[in-house]
Amino acid sequence: MHLLAIIGNLRFQDLLDILFLTVVSYHLYLWFRGTKAFKALVGLLGLGIVYTAARTWGLFLTTWVFQVLWQVLVILLIILFQSEIRQVLERVNPLQALGLRKIARPEEWIPGFSEAVFAMAERKIGALVIIERTDRVGSLTTEGQPLEGEPTQELLLSIFQKESPLHDGAILIREGRIVRVACYLPLSPDEGLPKEWGTRHRAALGLSERSDAWVIVTSEERGEVSVARGHELTHVDNAETLSRIVLEAVTPITPPKRSWQGRIQSIFFYRWRIKLGTLALVGAVWLLLAGQQDFERTLKVPLEITNIPQTLEILSDQTPIVAITVRGLRKDVSTLEKKNIRAALDLSSATKGERIFRITRDQILLPNDWLNVVDISPSQVKFNFKEK
Secondary structure (H helix, E strand, O other), X not given: OHHHHHHHOOOHHHHHHHXXXXXXXXXXXXXXXXXXXXXXXXXXXXXXXXXHHHXXXXXXXXXXHHXXXXXXXXXXXXXXXXXXXXXHHHHOOHHHHOOOOOOOOXXXXXXXXXXXXXXXXXXXXXXXXEEOOOOOOOOOOEEXXXXXXXXXXXXXHHHHOOOOOXXXXXXXXXXXXXXXXXXXXXXXXXXXXXXXXXHHHHHXXXXXXXXXXXXXXXXXXXXXXXXXXXXXEEEEOOXXXXXXXXHHHXXXXXXXXXXXXXXXXXXXXXXXXXXXXXXXXXXXXXXXXXXXXXXXXXXXXXEEEEOOOOOEEEOOOOOOEEEEEEEEEHHHHOOOOHHHOEEEEEOOOOOOEEEXXXXXXXXXXXXXXXXXXXXXXXXXXXXXXXXX
């Protein structure tokens, strides 16, 4: 009954609230899916549902335990997932949209990076470098250690030298910076690959076949540099060619121009199952919590006149209408109707002539004590009396 009443009293602000949280939740899902943080978010959602149910049903001990656990969980999540939280904050950083955020520009790091790759090839140092593009490759790689740094020659040589504990695996470059090292990649299942290609080449093809990432590989046996793109592995002869390839990889892909009808269709129908599920989930959570919200509602009710002196009568037969604003919990205010409110004015003190009477909160009768009258309009009425 309460839920139906709440739905029947939805305001524009409520719809805007639900839509905004739906958009935020949808993008959070896209950013976090396939990561460890996403699994933690799903677990938190489950705990939140249990906590809400316990609080609704009045389970005192369970509610108290969850309130204590929430404080600890928030701190633990900040510590465990600081990298993912930083990525989200960087995505919504307004300075980045305005171009005020300092990021590594391609012309600054690509030439030095390409020279470093060929320097490793000359020394026959085997290496794997992932150039991440639009697809996140975190769900396709295993192991890996977080590392923040610029892809300079000194850092690359120190990572991939045989004495380094991080040399086995690939490094991940995202937005011009190394973010992860010692990543293990899926191998390509293609049985028709050349026999001279080792595990590194199969790993480079395996990742490029499953995502739009480009993978650079240097051969430890032959000292060659190759780039895996899609289902192809291309040999690169010099650092200048490699620089052009890497620049092409990190250059943002320009989406095709679409008409406004196509854009509107994309908003509603692209990944519509995920969007619809997110809207349903946010709407359900909103309905569960909305009942505890402080809420105001204004109802217009007729003013009941009582105790008119027997020797007097009112010249005007019109029944005054007063607007009464009531505040309380939304689940209580939403079920309020005109027939549940009584506004009565006692005229026992009336005398002949024009008289003004104030309407006070004591003259308003509500169905329960949890509701409060916060405003009455008009706050006074005027009557003209004459003797019978």
